[in-house]
Amino acid sequence: xxxxxxxxxxxxxxxxxxxxxxxxxxxxxxxxxxxxxxxxxxxxxxxxxxxxxxxxxxxxxxxxxxxxxxxxxxxxxxxxxxxxxxxxxxxxxxxxxxxxxxxxxxxxxxxxxxxxxxxxxxxxxxxxxxxxxxxxxxxxxxxxxxxxxxxxxxxxxxxxxxxxxxxxxxxxxxxxxxxxxxxxxxxxxxxxxxxxxxxxxxxxxxxxxxxxxxxxxxxxxxxxx
Amino acid sequence: xxxxxxxxxxxxxxxxxxxxxxxxxxxxxxxxxxxxxxxxxxxxxxxxxxxxxxxxxxxxxxxxxxxxxxxxxxxxxxxxxxxxxxxxxxxxxxxxxxxxxxxxxxxxxxxxxxxxxxxxxxxxxxxxxxxxxxxxxxxxxxxxxxxxxxxxxxxxxxxxxxxxxxxxxxxxxxxxxxxxxxxxxxxxxxxxxxxxxxxxxxxxxxxxxxxxxxxxxxxxxxxxxxxxxxxxxxxxxxxxxxxxxxxxxxxxxxxxxxxxxxxxxxxxxxxxxxxxxxxxxxxxxxxxxxxxxxxxxxxxxxxxxxxxxxxxxxxxxxxxxxxxxxxxxxxxxxxxxxxxxxxxxxxxxxxxxxxxxxxxxxxxxxxxxxxxxxxxxxxxxxxxxxxxxxxxxxxxxxxxxxxxxxxxxxxxxxxxxxxxxxxxxxxxxxxxxxxxxxxxxxxxxxxxxxxxxxxxxxxxxxxxxxxxxxxxxxxxxxxxxxxxxxx
Numbered sequence: 001x002x003x004x005x006x007x008x009x010x011x012x013x014x015x016x017x018x019x020x021x022x023x024x025x026x027x028x029x030x031x032x033x034x035x036x037x038x039x040x041x042x043x044x045x046x047x048x049x050x051x052x053x054x055x056x057x058x059x060x061x062x063x064x065x066x067x068x069x070x071x072x073x074x075x076x077x078x079x080x081x082x083x084x085x086x087x088x089x090x091x092x093x094x095x096x097x098x099x100x101x102x103x104x105x106x107x108x109x110x111x112x113x114x115x116x117x118x119x120x121x122x123x124x125x126x127x128x129x130x131x132x133x134x135x136x137x138x139x140x141x142x143x144x145x146x147x148x149x150x151x152x153x154x155x156x157x158x159x160x161x162x163x164x165x166x167x168x169x170x171x172x173x174x175x176x177x178x179x180x181x182x183x184x185x186x187x188x189x190x191x192x193x194x195x196x197x198x199x200x201x202x203x204x205x206x207x208x209x210x211x212x213x214x215x216x217x218x219x220x221x222x223x224x225x
Numbered sequence: 226x227x228x229x230x231x232x233x234x235x236x237x238x239x240x241x242x243x244x245x246x247x248x249x250x251x252x253x254x255x256x257x258x259x260x261x262x263x264x265x266x267x268x269x270x271x272x273x274x275x276x277x278x279x280x281x282x283x284x285x286x287x288x289x290x291x292x293x294x295x296x297x298x299x300x301x302x303x304x305x306x307x308x309x310x311x312x313x314x315x316x317x318x319x320x321x322x323x324x325x326x327x328x329x330x331x332x333x334x335x336x337x338x339x340x341x342x343x344x345x346x347x348x349x350x351x352x353x354x355x356x357x358x359x360x361x362x363x364x365x366x367x368x369x370x371x372x373x374x375x376x377x378x379x380x381x382x383x384x385x386x387x388x389x390x391x392x393x394x395x396x397x398x399x400x401x402x403x404x405x406x407x408x409x410x411x412x413x414x415x416x417x418x419x420x421x422x423x424x425x426x427x428x429x430x431x432x433x434x435x436x437x438x439x440x441x442x443x444x445x446x447x448x449x450x451x452x453x454x455x456x457x458x459x460x461x462x463x464x465x466x467x468x469x470x471x472x473x474x475x476x477x478x479x480x481x482x483x484x485x486x487x488x489x490x491x492x493x494x495x496x497x498x499x500x501x502x503x504x505x506x507x508x509x510x511x512x513x514x515x516x517x518x519x520x521x522x523x524x525x526x527x528x529x530x531x532x533x534x535x536x537x538x539x540x541x542x543x544x545x546x547x548x549x550x551x552x553x554x555x556x557x558x559x560x561x562x563x564x565x566x567x568x569x570x571x572x573x574x575x576x577x578x579x580x581x582x583x584x585x586x587x588x589x590x591x592x593x594x595x596x597x598x599x600x601x602x603x604x605x606x607x608x609x610x611x612x613x614x615x616x617x618x619x620x621x622x623x624x625x626x627x628x629x630x631x632x633x634x635x636x637x638x639x640x641x642x643x644x645x646x647x648x649x650x651x652x653x654x655x656x657x658x659x660x661x662x663x664x665x666x667x668x669x670x671x672x673x674x675x676x677x678x679x680x681x682x683x684x685x686x687x688x689x690x691x692x693x694x695x696x697x698x699x700x701x702x703x704x705x706x707x708x709x710x711x712x
Binding site for chain 1: 544
């Protein structure tokens with residue numbers, strides 16, 4: 001995948017470039033907002049990682065201009081301003097995701113992967129399946145190997161988010177945002193506790209575990225390989 | 226006291242102004258009195274002269290010129306006080322009798338011409354009339370009018386001077402009192418500005434305006450030194466809370482650099498990253514509190530159901546609290562009402578902080594209660610626990626940033642939780658109170674009633690009209706997902 005990194009801090013940009021190249025992406029770095037805009041207009045990257053504060057033209061303006069020009073390239077915003085207002089502003093301007101500095105590279109990677117593989121097409125699935133686990137979004141029921149699993153509301157949403165992203169790592173922060181609508185990190189083990197309850201219901205009674213933990217990164221659900 | 230400060234004193238200037246007004250009034254009144262007195266004395270003089278002249282006329286009628294000469298001579302001889310003058314002249318100007326030597330040139334009333342050797346301050350008012358062929362003159366000295374006027378003028382000037390001196394003296398003493406008080410205020414404020422935050426203004430017993438102002442200034446100084454003390458505390462706490470993780474990360478990084486085994490190095494690096502994350506988190510919260518506290522932007526405010534939010538949080542935290550060996554109880558959600566106009570995410574974080582605080586400080590086995598109710602006064606959310614609580618005299622200070630009660634300094638947490646709660650509450654015009662739960666702490670948040678015309682948030686409308694099977698993801702994410710798939 002061809003990724004444009006627009007980041008004025010050369011060290012951070014280099015760190016990002018190395019990491020993404022290691023993951024098999026081709027990466028171009030620009031340090032100025034105007035360069036970022038012209039690169040996007042003439043080279044059509046598959047994804048843009050855009051810093052909010054850029055010399056020449058700020059990230060928000062770059063994004064708005066891109067969207068006004070009809071470019072639908074997925075944009076991941078990077079910022080040191082982690083306030084809710086900034087987040088909302090970035091998403092309203094047409095950003096697809098938002099990440100606050102400092103971040104774990106694994107967090108960024110998970111979000112890049114999630115953005116890149118969003119399903120095309122308009123239809124909302126009513127049924128999600130992973131191996132022998134089935135989630136019926138119409139009747140709000142979960143079944144594994146034909147057995148109905150009784151899930152609490154939050155556990156159901158948690159499983160839904162994991163299954164919508166089958167095979168991809170979903171970080172703790174992404175889960176907090178998508179399941180609980182939290183834009184902050186609670187001091188307590190909200191994600192871990194709910195995840196362990198979910199696993200006790202979905203994995204423990206069965207032979208093969210489907211939910212996996214990737215150390216220092218997050219969680220994923222996938223069929224046994 | 227410096228002279229400049231004396232003359233610049235308000236009391237002194239008032240005294241001067243008073244003096245000026247007084248002088249003008251006294252002058253006008255003095256002139257009026259003088260004029261009136263002079264007028265009445267002159268009238269008296271004229272009537273005396275008229276009486277004298279009537280006698281002269283009678284003499285003329287009785288015996289003509291001979292009788293006139295006789296009368297005049299007798300009059301001049303008997304009136305030895307030299308206050309009266311008489312004269313009889315021929316039309317040619319020749320004197321026939323009397324002590325007037327220079328014939329006047331006028332008829333009727335006038336000042337008689339000066340005699341040789343006579344001074345101007347002793348002029349005579351005279352009446353001149355032709356009786357047959359003779360010019361007859363009768364006059365009286367004006368000296369007593371002038372003497373009397375002089376006496377009146379002198380007493381006026383003297384009394385004026387006395388009053389002026391008294392006014393100046395009173396002004397001076399009044400001003401000295403005020404100036405001394407102001408000088409003390411000046412000195413004390415200078416002392417405060419040089420760092421002695423304990424200095425206070427003296428308050429006298431007279432309870433005048435200066436005492437009143439002094440009391441006000443003292444109250445402000447109290448508040449200021451309290452703020453200063455808080456700020457110092459905060460700075461020390463910030464330094465402690467920021468430097469501790471920074472220092473730990475620093476140590477871990479140094480150790481990792483010296484480590485030869487890659488696995489051990491990696492574990493230390495991970496821990497260092499964790500410390501830096503903590504640091505970042507504290508900074509984010511400080512920035513957020515400051516932003517919430519200073520921003521007036523309410524574009525993110527909507528009407529939302531606080532009851533739904535509380536229920537959501539109860540479902541989220543019940544397993545977490547149970548895992549900590551505690552119990553969460555929450556009252557049934559009311560059917561309607563309990564709506565709040567505000568920023569849902571801010572309120573959400575505020576309630577999360579309150580729930581997490583309760584769980585963190587209440588201890589094992591504690592019961593945490595979450596409840597919500599609404600009345601005409603607004604929506605009231607309560608988070609109560611059965612832990613040790615907070616002593617009544619410490620309840621206000623826990624809202625200060627980085628303030629942790631000494632007994633809980635060792636426990637985790639940045640001490641920013643309640644500061645953020647306070648900031649969010651203030652932003653929503655809500656009131657937060659800490660009370661006794663017998664035992665434990667009872668935190669109550671009083672949200673004000675909805676403003677007129679607050680629109681129903683998109684969230685509830687969407688929730689009520691959500692078709693079965695549609696995603697249960699939070700609204701913004703659902704929108705984002707829909708937007709994306711539409712591309």
